[in-house]
Amino acid sequence: MVTHTPDRQDVSPPRAPRPMRGTPQWAALESHMPALRERTLRELFAAEPDRAATMRISAGELYIDYAKQRVDATGLTLLSAIADAAGIIERREAMFRGERINTTEDRAVLHTALRLPRSASLIVEGADVVAEVHEVLDRMGRFTDRVRAGEHRGATGERLTTVVNIGIGGSDLGPAMASEALRHYSDAGISARFVSNVDPADLTAVLATLDPARTLFIIASKTFSTLETLSNAEVARRWLVDGLGGDESAVARHFVAVSTNAGRVAEFGIDTANMFGFWDWVGGRYSVGSAIGLSLMLRIGRQRFGEFLHGMRLIDEHFRDAPLDRNAPVVLGMLGVLNSELLGAQSRVVLPYSNDLARFPAYLQQLTMESNGKSVRLDGSAVDGSTGEIYWGEPGTNGQHAFYQLLHQGTRLVPADFIGFAEPTDDLLTADGSSMHDLLMANFLAQSQVLALGRTAEEIAAEGTEPGLVPHKVMPGNRPSTTILAPRLTPSVLGQLIALYEHQVLVQGTVWGINPFDQWGVELGKTQAKELLPLITGPGASAPGSDVDGSTAALIDRYRSWRGRS
Numbered sequence: 001m002v003t004h005t006p007d008r009q010d011v012s013p014p015r016a017p018r019p020m021r022g023t024p025q026w027a028a029l030e031s032h033m034p035a036l037r038e039r040t041l042r043e044l045f046a047a048e049p050d051r052a053a054t055m056r057i058s059a060g061e062l063y064i065d066y067a068k069q070r071v072d073a074t075g076l077t078l079l080s081a082i083a084d085a086a087g088i089i090e091r092r093e094a095m096f097r098g099e100r101i102n103t104t105e106d107r108a109v110l111h112t113a114l115r116l117p118r119s120a121s122l123i124v125e126g127a128d129v130v131a132e133v134h135e136v137l138d139r140m141g142r143f144t145d146r147v148r149a150g151e152h153r154g155a156t157g158e159r160l161t162t163v164v165n166i167g168i169g170g171s172d173l174g175p176a177m178a179s180e181a182l183r184h185y186s187d188a189g190i191s192a193r194f195v196s197n198v199d200p201a202d203l204t205a206v207l208a209t210l211d212p213a214r215t216l217f218i219i220a221s222k223t224f225s226t227l228e229t230l231s232n233a234e235v236a237r238r239w240l241v242d243g244l245g246g247d248e249s250a251v252a253r254h255f256v257a258v259s260t261n262a263g264r265v266a267e268f269g270i271d272t273a274n275m276f277g278f279w280d281w282v283g284g285r286y287s288v289g290s291a292i293g294l295s296l297m298l299r300i301g302r303q304r305f306g307e308f309l310h311g312m313r314l315i316d317e318h319f320r321d322a323p324l325d326r327n328a329p330v331v332l333g334m335l336g337v338l339n340s341e342l343l344g345a346q347s348r349v350v351l352p353y354s355n356d357l358a359r360f361p362a363y364l365q366q367l368t369m370e371s372n373g374k375s376v377r378l379d380g381s382a383v384d385g386s387t388g389e390i391y392w393g394e395p396g397t398n399g400q401h402a403f404y405q406l407l408h409q410g411t412r413l414v415p416a417d418f419i420g421f422a423e424p425t426d427d428l429l430t431a432d433g434s435s436m437h438d439l440l441m442a443n444f445l446a447q448s449q450v451l452a453l454g455r456t457a458e459e460i461a462a463e464g465t466e467p468g469l470v471p472h473k474v475m476p477g478n479r480p481s482t483t484i485l486a487p488r489l490t491p492s493v494l495g496q497l498i499a500l501y502e503h504q505v506l507v508q509g510t511v512w513g514i515n516p517f518d519q520w521g522v523e524l525g526k527t528q529a530k531e532l533l534p535l536i537t538g539p540g541a542s543a544p545g546s547d548v549d550g551s552t553a554a555l556i557d558r559y560r561s562w563r564g565r566s
């Protein structure tokens with residue numbers, strides 16, 4: 001039995017992360033910045049012939065090239081010194097040990113325990129969390145085996161062929177992204193649909209295509225108190241019962257829940273025998289490897305779901321074992337800090353050259369921005385720099401024909417993460433017999449090359465360009481990017497990509513001294529929506545006693561009048 005104890009590196013007890021600005025390590029980086037700002041990527045490539053060989057890391061099956069980042073060997077050493085001084089090793093080990101590093105919610109942060117092997121043991125506050133994790137995985141496995149084999153059928157005896165996951169945020173984005181990414185591995189004739197928005201258009205559009213007799217609903221909510229999810233779940237239940245001739249008992253065969261809150265699941269009317277649990281130490285945006293991934297397991301089966309978890313574990317192990325300056329989440333997280341804090345980048349664009357990863361940027365938006373969009377440190381003091389990179393993106397080559405113009409010639413610096421695969425999930429041949437996948441990947445390679453090296457006025461003039469057009473055609477270059485290449489988009493590789501970004505969040509949160517694991521900023525909007533609802537449906541905001549601000553009151557009045565309620 002493998003016991004996961006903090007024995008990998010000699011660590012002292014965890015401390016709150018230290019603010020990094022003002023430390024000697026930060027000052028050293030700042031004094032090196034003129035060298036990084038002045039030298040272009042063209043110059044760096046010319047000056048450092050072995051740049052490509054040294055600025056790459058293999059982690060799991062991911063080949064990560066960061067030679068096109070605006071950094072040199074000294075800069076990289078200084079960046080890892082900052083991560084070290086911020087206490088990343090202690091914080092990482094405290095996380096893996098199951099300490100309550102999410103102090104504002106008094107919780108451990110143990111998504112990494114979701115992917116420990118059955119043979120491992122991790123005792124946290126007296127309980128072996130690995131045993132608990134595998135008990136749930138086994139239950140999920142038995143259930144999904146039965147649905148996939150047609151043994152668990154709908155109330156009328158039909159096979160269940162569509163699973164509808166109703167959830168939002170972390171209870172939607174992970175499984176929705178992964179289900180699309182791994183569509184190629186769906187092998188039991190089960191399709192998955194995802195409903196998240198409280199906008200009735202979402203559920204209406206999905207239900208319109210479905211047969212209740214063949215539909216299984218998964219109500220996924222960590223808290224089981226989320227307005228959007230419960231509203232959609234109630235309507236879905238009514239639709240099912242009505243569609244099956246008013247048979248209330250059908251709910252038991254067509255509804256399962258995924259939650260940490262058995263009481264609320266029972267209150268909602270789902271038998272807790274049909275509930276798959278997880279734990280408060282799994283943050284919503286870190287939960288795709290928990291029972292929140294049930295829809296994915298239904299599609300790809302328990303073995304491939306296991307490979308997905310294994311992929312995450314490969315990167316967990318790399319994150320724990322690799323020295324900081326060869327550690328992919330540390331290096332990439334710190335390059336994000338460099339770009340956003342010292343090179344003036346305002347966002348990071350993620351460009352998967354895989355249509356199957358279309359939802360990956362949206363998934364990363366919650367993972368990174370809900371985690372590190374904070375402006376106070378763990379001790380409640382204000383941060384003194386910026387935090388939380390803004391993530392966005394679209395699959396290549398679609399983005400090329402939409403926003404790459406700004407990436408190449410705009411005034412803003414937008415560092416890019418390119419993600420691509422050697423083997424296609426599908427390939428087609430063009431009329432001349434060439435592989436469309438090769439065409440896609442030629443674009444993948446060309447774009448980062450052009451971003452980095454650009455084209456000068458002299459080079460453009462030398463091509464015979466009319467002088468008046470030369471400035472319009474200059475490609476400034478010197479725009480940083482990282483390229484992540486993997487053999488193929490398998491369940492394991494998807495798990496590796498997810499964990500690579502998860503751990504970057506911890507690295508950056510540690511350097512910024514903030515808590516990446518709470519999300520207090522989303523609460524007030526929810527409360528105020530509840531307060532405004534009766535004004536919208538009842539007397540209006542201009543009624544005596546209403547203390548709604550003038551702008552909102554006028555909007556409510558206009559809304560009510562257009563709804564015919566004045």
Ligand SMILES: O=P(O)(O)OC[C@H]1O[C@](O)(CO)[C@@H](O)[C@@H]1O
Pocket residue numbers: 168169170171220221222223224225226229284285370519522
């Ligand atoms: O799974 P739940 O409890 O329904 O929460 C859904 C989402 O809502 C949030 O709390 C934010 O509103 C996310 O952190 C979470 O992933």
